[in-house]
Amino acid sequence: MRVLNKAKIETMLNRLSADNDVYVPMLRGPGTGFFSWKSYDEDYDELVLDRLNVFMPPKQIIISPAEKNNIDLMSGGAGASKKIIFGIRSCDVQGINFQDEFFGEKEIESDSYHGRRDQTIIIANACYYPAPSCFCSSVGIDPLHPVGADIIIRDTGKEGYVWEACTDKGELLTEKTADLLEEKEVTIPIPLPFALQVNFDGVSEKLADMDDHPLWGKYSEACQTCMLCTYTCPSCYCLDLQAAHWRKANYEFSCFDSCAYKNEALSTGGSSSLEEAATRFRNRFLHKLRFYLQNYGKPLCTGCGRCIAICPSGASISKIIAEVQEANL
Amino acid sequence: MPDKDHKCTCSEQPLVPKVVEVIDIIDRTPDVKSFFVRNVDGNGLPFQVDPGQCGMVSMPIGEAMISCTWQEEQEYLEFAIKRVGLLTDELHQIEIGQQIGVRGPYGNGFPVEACKGKDMVFIAGGIGLAPLRSFIKYCFKHREDYGKITILYGSRSQADLCFKEELFDLWPKESNTEVFVTIDNAEPDWNGHVGFVPAYLEELNPSSAGAVAVVCGPPIMIKFVLQSLEKMGYNDDQVITTLEMRMKCGIGKCGRCNIGSEFICLDGPVYYLKQLRDLPPEW
Structure with missing residues (x-):
């Protein structure tokens, strides 16, 4: 080899x-x-x-x-x-x-x-x-x-x-x-097992009936809106488009955005579909675990675990999925 | 999702606006102006629109999704724009002959075919008449295809009534058509109805038999109008509304305007209430 x-x-x-x-x-x-x-x-x-x-x-x-x-x-x-x-x-x-x-x-x-x-x-x-x-x-x-x-x-x-x-x-x-x-011939290492297993089975279907579940309030309450989960996520792709006037020229540029921001969906006139922290939180996880799956057939998660390791409030996707699995509807 | 396509036709690169010339500006109210635009070479339009579709209007300061008025003779595009924020403030300062950027069209538009043969009830508040005006104009152009047309429009004051010429002169003259206008608070020189739109709607009580109600206005008005319509016997598949969400890209990529797995810029902005009931409650 x-x-x-x-x-x-x-x-x-x-x-x-x-x-x-x-x-x-x-x-x-x-x-x-x-x-x-x-x-x-x-x-x-x-x-x-x-x-x-x-x-x-x-x-x-x-x-x-x-x-x-x-x-x-x-x-x-x-x-x-x-x-x-x-x-x-x-x-x-x-x-x-x-x-x-x-x-x-x-x-x-x-x-x-x-x-x-x-x-x-x-x-x-x-x-x-x-x-x-x-x-x-x-x-x-x-x-x-x-x-x-x-x-x-x-x-x-x-x-x-x-x-x-x-x-x-x-x-x-x-x-x-x-x-x-x-x-030359070398020895390939033996892979170690994963310490963390997350069961995605049935999560998407179950989430369909969990719009009002207290779980979203519980985790969003502790959210510090630092957005690290979205910025460090390899699969989060939401973009903001901005116009700028710089050195006498006009530019339009895109940059990463985060659905956790309160004014991400703020419309002129003051209405926002994502006013409540719990709604934004739910929208983020449902996008990953249900909406993307509805459109493309798989959850929008790569299992890298960055959001789990980095969240200062401990709102980890693995815990949330476990709670969804256990929820009695 | 891969089977959904945005409808932008104006540019090779969907996010790059096309520069157009403002050929006319009409003051509709103290804070609403209509901007008429066409290609800078004087020939034709940057894109064609169906009733209810939108276009992204841009200035160096930014962009916003604005409902585009359907025209019988498509010689220019009209955007009726209320001054409410940064971009619209700048827009209201431009003069005829200046250039702005537009791209589009975006969105699904009103179900003009599915509504044929129905009695139409249009309910609008404030600048919410702008998108409905396209559908209303389309109905009058194809008058024989639609039944009775009832238009109910309300605004805060007399001065805030948009499209007065159409409301008071043109539309009432159409056959089998009734136009009702109301303002929120009494004014000395106002002889018409005073009161909020939902209450007036219940008072008028247009029959729900074979009818379709099309609603657009401020969120609070929509909320109560939907309740009134339910009380009056309108089913969820007889009520159409057009949603306003923050949109950045218009092509379903920026993630701003989603409600559930739907992107309002691609799948909307026009929805039957029945469709909305299946979505998460963000609308």
């Missing part, structure tokens, strides 16, 4: 960066996220390929909302370069699959989503040791075989990364970098 020696990781990233914008998981300042390898500063940044669930999932790379001082959005011009997302995990690949499904469907085919997506190569890092909040296997995701990845790398410890090309795009890239890979 083809193996990438860990000592050659930076050489590989430099090589890939010659033709592409390569996004890698880094610890930068206070947080982790996917940043361009070209911006890597060894005194400040740390490459964290072994980190599960970096703080920000790489959901902004293809749909490219407003970047600092670069408000060029709807044209897709800035976002249409060749990109590689390196070291992405199964759950976050599923997040991109959701974007493909949602932004890539016929409604906006004429928009530049497909153009950007076609120029993106996904090099996924298989997960063998799930975190306590991980539950991707419960939503049908295989952490060892990310569906949608062009290349899968497998960390075998000091032997390096096993490198498997899964698509033509991946194969082509592998050929170009073949001199950095060595051919």
Whole structure:
């Protein structure tokens, strides 16, 4: 099998960066996220390929909302370069699959989503040791075989990364970098079991009759409206569109929004369909567990567990699903 | 969802507005103006609309979804806009000849075909007459297809009555048509009815047999009108309303206007009450 020696990781990233914008998981300042390898500063940044669930999932790379001082959005011009997302995990690949499904469907085919997506190569890092909040296997995701990845790398410890090309795009890239890979037999690790299992069975149907259930009030009461659950969610895609006047030019740009904001749905005149915290809370979970499923046949969740780990109020999706399962209607 | 399609026809990229010229502006009330727009080259429209469909109107300050008036001769687009917020404030300051952005059309529009052969009861309050006006105009254009037409319109004061020419001169002259106008509080030079729309509706009590009621107005008016209609014997499949939700993209992608699995910009804004009853109570 083809193996990438860990000592050659930076050489590989430099090589890939010659033709592409390569996004890698880094610890930068206070947080982790996917940043361009070209911006890597060894005194400040740390490459964290072994980190599960970096703080920000790489959901902004293809749909490219407003970047600092670069408000060029709807044209897709800035976002249409060749990109590689390196070291992405199964759950976050599923997040991109959701974007493909949602932004890539016929409604906006004429928009530049497909153009950007076609120029993106996904090099996924298989997960063998799930975190306590991980539950991707419960939503049908295989952490060892990310569906949608062009290349899968497998960390075998000091032997390096096993490198498997899964698509033509991946194969082509592998050929170009073949001199950095060595051919040898290594032992693939044995995956650990998931600590967290979430049972989605029947949840969507049951939620149909739970509009007035006290559960929404109970959890929303403690919600601090920090929106971390939505911003760090690889599958949350709600957008805000804004107009700006900047340096004598007019721009329209999109940026991520959150359904937890009180004025997210505020209309001129003061009416809002999502005035109550409990309504907003219910709308968020029903969107994930019922509405998306009604439209696309599966829940809008990748099981990454970020929202569980990050919520300061402990309102976790796994607890809520368990309460729905137990609710007597 | 993949089988649903937005109806925007004005641009290759659905989120990019088309620049149009404002060819006329009419003051309807102290805070409502009608803007008439057409393509900047003077030829034709950025898009064609069906009654009840909307367009996204934009200025450099932002965008808003506005109901677009259906025209018999589609030579220009009309948006009747009330001054209520940032964008509408800016819009009210523009002059004839200036350019604004529009994109559309969005939404499903009124079920003009399904209503054929029915008696029509239009109930509107304030600027809520603007979307219904498209349907009313369509009914008069195809007068023989519809039964008796009853129009009930109310506003806060005489000065706030929109589309006065149509209300008092044009529409009452149409055959088999009755127009009722009310204002909330008595005024010295007002000889008409005084009172709120729901109470006046119950007083008039238009028969529910073979009729369809179409309602649009402020949320509080809609709420009580729906109760009155229920009392008067209207079934949920005889009542149509058009919803106002915050919309950002118009193509079902931004997630702003959802009610349940429906996006108001794609599946709405026009709903039978029967459909709304199946949705979560956010409307």
